[in-house]
Amino acid sequence: MITEYIRYTVPAEIKDDFIRGYTQAVESLKASSHCLGYELHQGNEEPENFILRIQWDSLDGHMHGFRNSPEFQPFFQAIGPFYKYIQEMKHYDLTALAWTRA
Numbered sequence: 001m002i003t004e005y006i007r008y009t010v011p012a013e014i015k016d017d018f019i020r021g022y023t024q025a026v027e028s029l030k031a032s033s034h035c036l037g038y039e040l041h042q043g044n045e046e047p048e049n050f051i052l053r054i055q056w057d058s059l060d061g062h063m064h065g066f067r068n069s070p071e072f073q074p075f076f077q078a079i080g081p082f083y084k085y086i087q088e089m090k091h092y093d094l095t096a097l098a099w100t101r102a
Helices: 012-031 059-066 072-085
Strands: 002-009 035-042 049-056 086-092
Touching: 002 059, 002 072, 012 035, 012 049, 012 072, 049 059, 072 086
Parallel strands: none
Antiparallel strands: 002 049, 002 086, 035 049
16 A cells, blocks of 8 residues: 655635636546545634645556546546645555554
């Protein structure tokens, strides 16, 4: 498994459009066998900041499996207008330092 983090800075006047775009886009993520889950977070102190966390089965599953699938085009069409607001888009591997309270 690999986790992709996408950080956005979205102007306040298009925040609702951004959330609507991702509301459509996540249907493509749900339909992809390569996507294991996602979360969209909005900044508390700086509400123009958003972080999208997507868990993929593998880097190859994301970069080749999803991006070459029929699900990718509707995904990109829904979020394409917000691409210019991306501050970071990177993949990360989980380290041994992880804990969650049950």
